[in-house]
Amino acid sequence: MRFTSFFSGLFLLLTGHLAFAATLSVATASNFSDTLKRIAPAFEKATGHHLRISAASSGKLYAQIRHGAPYDLFLSADAARPIALEQEGLNLPGSRFTYAVGQLALWAPDPANHGLAQKRLENHQFRRLAIGNPKTAPYGIAAMETLKQLGLWDALVNDAARGENIGQTFQFVATGNADIGFVALSQLIQAKIDPAQYWVIPAQHHQPILQQGIILKRSANKKAAERFFDFIKGPAAEQILRESGYLLEAAKE
């Protein structure tokens, strides 16, 4: 009797686990992959589901999804591409939401010898400025808007080195080829850069960098995907997001 209940209990445990544990394929914008990797273990522990993370630029992932890539979730670095997929009817209706709001920062290494980032930008005290390409990188659009608002865009546009994505823009500054650059705050935190080296751009200088996500209509794991979206809105994920340099949707109101 005890044996049978033990085995039936074990059986329930195993099959129950198997029935509910899904592996979710998440397509994430490269700039968010590090933060997602910090959120993943907490989510896996809380739900038993697993995340398989594919990181690339939002534009590439968008093109892949349009051509049938088998992802369950898409975490874009902008709002434009999730909206486009929604218009094409590829998302689970009602699933699109802002999972994080990016923060832009101006990074100028070696402030002891060259001065503070904000001053150097305003006084043109630099050799080469790096920004994300406004055509391909959401943080590039925010950098462009900031420069326009500061009245510096026209003077700097022709000479700025433009990274294909914000990762490359970071690399331009990190290797010293550009001595100042607009990057993501999350990157500076991840690389443990001394806050004295950067200026976090005030939110009113540019449109908020809304990073939106969707669940794909073709996903076979919609229930698990919805649990992930609930989780990323919850307090455990919220703390990781804040620590990683992101704001939350509610915070800007």
Added chain:
Amino acid sequence: MMGPDDLSALWVTLRLAMISTLLLLMVGIPLAWWLARSKSRIRTLVETLIALPLVLPPTVLGFYLLIALSPSGFIGGFWQAMGGKGLAFTFTGLVIGSVLYSMPFVVQPLQNAFAAIDRRTLEAAATLRASPLNCFFTVVLPLARPGLITASTLGFAHTLGEFGVVLMIGGNIPGETQVLSIAIYDHVESLAYGQAHLLSAGLLLFSFLILYLVYRMNGTHFLHREQR
């Protein structure tokens, strides 16, 4: 339709390919001659170094170039000491990258062509009192003509289609470092598929034409020799 940025990308690309090919021939011809004739021990080492870009992903070359071109880097530091400004994100930087990246495509056909020239032909020229330099220009280069044509075309075409290295060290500046392949990439990434198609199809057609012409030229050249 092609925008002004696309036209300037076309011009940057053509200029880059022409200048790089010229420099590659200036460096590649003596280098290939030395490789074809030398019995030195460092020959194998040089051959290996030249062939590396064939094997390495452009991102590796681009990444190391980005470091080397920076003001504290090996090439960038030298350049600044000579009074130049930064090299990354400039047309000059792209030329340096292209020359390194396309080097095997120029040196290898030349080396093969030089190696195929019979030593006795050169000795015959020497007994007719041709100086080595004279001999090189009047005997060696005409005999190596197919190799020269192949080398110039491959060098040109390879630079034309270069992407990875330019993406890493170019900084995508219109009129300066934005080449066609990068402009196409931008269009694809920003969902302007129509413009991407236009430029892509143009590049495809142009590359096909160049290669076709070369193979035809080289083909007829061989025929002429056989008929003689």
